[in-house]
Amino acid sequence: MKKIGIMGGTFDPIHFGHLVTAEAARDAFGLEKVVFVPAGHPPHKRHRTVSEARHRIAMVNHAIISNPGFSLSTIETEREGYSYTIDTVNEFLTIYGDNTELYFITGADAIIEILSWHRVEELIEKCRFIAATRPGFPFNKDSQIPQEYRGRIFPFKVPALAISSSQIREMVSQGRSIRYLLPDTVEAYIRKNNLYRKENFHD
Ligand code: ATP
Ligand code: MG
DSSP: OEEEEEEEEOOTTOOHHHHHHHHHHHHHTTOSEEEEEEOSSOGGGTTSOOOOHHHHHHHHHHHHTTOTTEEEOOTTTSSSSOOOHHHHHHHHHHHHOTTEEEEEEEEHHHHHHHTTSTTHHHHHHHOEEEEEOBTTBOOOHHHHSOGGGGGGEEEEOOOOOOOOHHHHHHHHHTTOOOBTTBOHHHHHHHHHTTTTOGGGOOO
């Protein structure tokens, strides 16, 4: 059995909270690799302008390049219209074959959202979920996850980093330092491309 991790997210921008979560999950669950999948048109983020896919992809690339256990898939950003996790999971099963166990890695906040996702039954049947602790988002599997899904959802403790992309965007727009919240190369990319500056900041 091949075990592959999928780390989905908007990654606007990617930060150390994402990276430590993916690496800790890879190590603890014995995953062959973790594939980062930047979201195309996130249905739940329609209220704000998300940076262009090419920027989010470039930042993920910079962030993961030094880790041979990480890779990037543009499967969702290349898809037309909204992207649904179930479509991504189905495509991964086609690519890697039926002999693969897929582990979708999410933070505790995102796993709660999953229950409202499109075709959730099919999703839970086809992949397992690693629900990482995240500061500020309490998570209790017994009270927050319906019983029939619990066997497929694994709560997972990661070193707590109270970092979010929204906070980083806000800090950049205020001219504050974001050093040590994300890789230097990603910070340099943000500066070079003038991302999250006041004039184009909409959150
Ligand atoms: P935003 O503030 O724009 O929502 P974010 O920091 O939550 O950004 P996303 O791209 O929305 O980043 O998150 C992708 C995935 O990473 C989600 O499953 C989310 O729960 C998880 N995640 C994000 N930040 C952390 C963190 N600091 N610790 C653990 N998991 C995290
Ligand atoms: Mg988020």
